[in-house]
Amino acid sequence: MDNTNINDFYVKWQANLPQRIEGYIYDENKKILPTRFIFAKFKKIIEKFLNNELLETEKIILMPGIRGIGKSTLLSQIYAIEKFLKPKDKRILENIGKLDKRVFIDVSQLRFEKISLKDFFNFYEEVKGFHFENPQKKILILLDEVHFDEDWGLFLKTIFDRTKGHRDVLIIATGSSALQINMIPDLGRRTDIQEIYPMKFSEYLILKYDKFPISELSDYLQDALFNSYSATDVFKKLKIKSEEIQRFFVEAVPFQSEKDFFESGSFPSTMKIENKQKATEKIKTIVDGVIIKDVVTLQNFKTQTIAKISELLYLLAKSDVSSYDKLNKTLGIGRNETLESLIDVLVMSGIIVKIKAYGGAYRSTRKTPKFLFITPSLRGAILNNYYLSGIEGKKLEDYFALIYMEDLKDKFASDIYYDSAKGGADFVLTMNNRDKIVIEVGFNKEDIEQVINTQKKVKGKYSIIFGSEKLELINDSIVKVPLKYLLLI
Numbered sequence: 001m002d003n004t005n006i007n008d009f010y011v012k013w014q015a016n017l018p019q020r021i022e023g024y025i026y027d028e029n030k031k032i033l034p035t036r037f038i039f040a041k042f043k044k045i046i047e048k049f050l051n052n053e054l055l056e057t058e059k060i061i062l063m064p065g066i067r068g069i070g071k072s073t074l075l076s077q078i079y080a081i082e083k084f085l086k087p088k089d090k091r092i093l094e095n096i097g098k099l100d101k102r103v104f105i106d107v108s109q110l111r112f113e114k115i116s117l118k119d120f121f122n123f124y125e126e127v128k129g130f131h132f133e134n135p136q137k138k139i140l141i142l143l144d145e146v147h148f149d150e151d152w153g154l155f156l157k158t159i160f161d162r163t164k165g166h167r168d169v170l171i172i173a174t175g176s177s178a179l180q181i182n183m184i185p186d187l188g189r190r191t192d193i194q195e196i197y198p199m200k201f202s203e204y205l206i207l208k209y210d211k212f213p214i215s216e217l218s219d220y221l222q223d224a225l226f227n228s229y230s231a232t233d234v235f236k237k238l239k240i241k242s243e244e245i246q247r248f249f250v251e252a253v254p255f256q257s258e259k260d261f262f263e264s265g266s267f268p269s270t271m272k273i274e275n276k277q278k279a280t281e282k283i284k285t286i287v288d289g290v291i292i293k294d295v296v297t298l299q300n301f302k303t304q305t306i307a308k309i310s311e312l313l314y315l316l317a318k319s320d321v322s323s324y325d326k327l328n329k330t331l332g333i334g335r336n337e338t339l340e341s342l343i344d345v346l347v348m349s350g351i352i353v354k355i356k357a358y359g360g361a362y363r364s365t366r367k368t369p370k371f372l373f374i375t376p377s378l379r380g381a382i383l384n385n386y387y388l389s390g391i392e393g394k395k396l397e398d399y400f401a402l403i404y405m406e407d408l409k410d411k412f413a414s415d416i417y418y419d420s421a422k423g424g425a426d427f428v429l430t431m432n433n434r435d436k437i438v439i440e441v442g443f444n445k446e447d448i449e450q451v452i453n454t455q456k457k458v459k460g461k462y463s464i465i466f467g468s469e470k471l472e473l474i475n476d477s478i479v480k481v482p483l484k485y486l487l488l489i
Contacts, residue, residue, distance in 0.1 A: 064350075066198065066351065075172065100137030110148070134166070146173035160191075200403070217244075224241075245484050270283060291309050301342065313351070314383070316352070316373075355416055396486075399486070404429075414434075427441075443467055455477065471485075
């Protein structure tokens with residue numbers, strides 16, 4: 001590669017970078033934008049980096065996530081970290097001077113200029129007069145959309161190997177949700193993965209209304225709901241916080257914010273769009289981007305199959321559970337294997353969450369899985385927020401899928417299922433200690449029959465019904481919980 005071309009790119013990129021960063025970290029009134037919860041994790045990572053406390057596997061951090069959820073904004077906030085530090089961040093402030101170089105590169109721009117990561121950083125080492133083997137000072141490298149380089153995995157592995165023996169280089173790289181699928185075998189054990197998800201309701205309140213949730217309440221609720229000895233234990237713990245939660249919703253939560261959140265509130269990119277239809281259209285462009293840039297590159301489908309993706313998403317959005325045969329009959333794809341492959345790619349791309357049907361003896365049945373969306377805003381956009389009778393409750397199932405993926409998986413639970421039997425519950429959580437917790441969600445949800453049926457089948461430890469009018473303990477085995485609690489997890 002001719003270094004002249006790389007130099008021309010680098011000069012132009014560096015000249016425009018300050019404006020680009022400002023565009024991500026300030027609003028139109030030059031007010032600093034709030035950060036997402038995950039930013040606190042990266043503050044700790046930067047602190048450890050500056051104090052030589054990073055583990056070998058923390059030197060390269062991959063940050064996969066669906067499009068439109070603020071990965072580029074997060075990288076920009078990390079790049080300009082001083083602007084987000086407070087007096088309590090004393091350990092970072094004292095050591096920030098150790099950070100000698102900061103490199104922020106949009107890898108999609110490199111690809112447009114036909115420059116590889118390898119060639120760019122060979123050039124960068126040369127012009128800056130250092131080597132990765134012994135840089136002597138701290139270097140922070142931020143790579144946005146790293147998957148646009150075909151050899152990104154090999155590049156990162158090479159940097160990891162070249163920086164063995166010191167802790168002076170930290171690389172944070174974003175990419176699509178499918179980033180891990182294309183990872184070369186040796187890279188997995190050399191990296192730390194911090195997946196970023198769509199926003200929860202509590203983050204929405206912060207970014208949209210500057211309303212901050214009750215301190216440490218989310219962790220408390222998670223522990224109370226999913227790490228208690230019994231339903232009675234759950235009830236007692238939730239009761240302690242009931243008045244505080246009620247007061248927070250009365251005093252801090254704007255009218256209709258819950259409805260607006262479910263329609264279009266999961267993506268930071270829709271925060272400033274007041275027109276609801278325009279916000280919905282923005283989310284549709286995110287879906288289109290996933291189809292065009294992620295799905296198509298993950299697997300070679302025929303053109304006529306790719307053309308069916310939007311229709312498939314619509315069918316999944318407007319139904320409860322559909323068999324592969326019924327979906328295939330409607331779509332006319334031809335083979336169930338092709339349909340399954342298509343759905344698997346949608347799962348890899350981060351749009352869909354696949355929930356297996358529960359079967360006895362710790363195995364799932366061969367019934368069709370339940371397909372949920374990683375956020376209710378996606379289902380809402382696909383349906384133009386028009387829900388047929390009996391389907392509107394699916395947005396709460398989507399939201400619980402998000403809670404599971406972001407907060408419960410691995411931390412509390414090892415797997416999630418649904419009860420495919422008629423009259424069965426929405427979810428069965430298999431906890432890390434193999435206990436079962438049965439979950440039902442819905443608007444104005446008072447009926448307990450479904451959780452009773454499933455709890456008997458799975459020998460559940462206790463059951464939780466989200467969506468009741470009031471907090472209530474039933475038969476020492478079921479806790480009915482208002483939606484407010486779920487929204488504040």
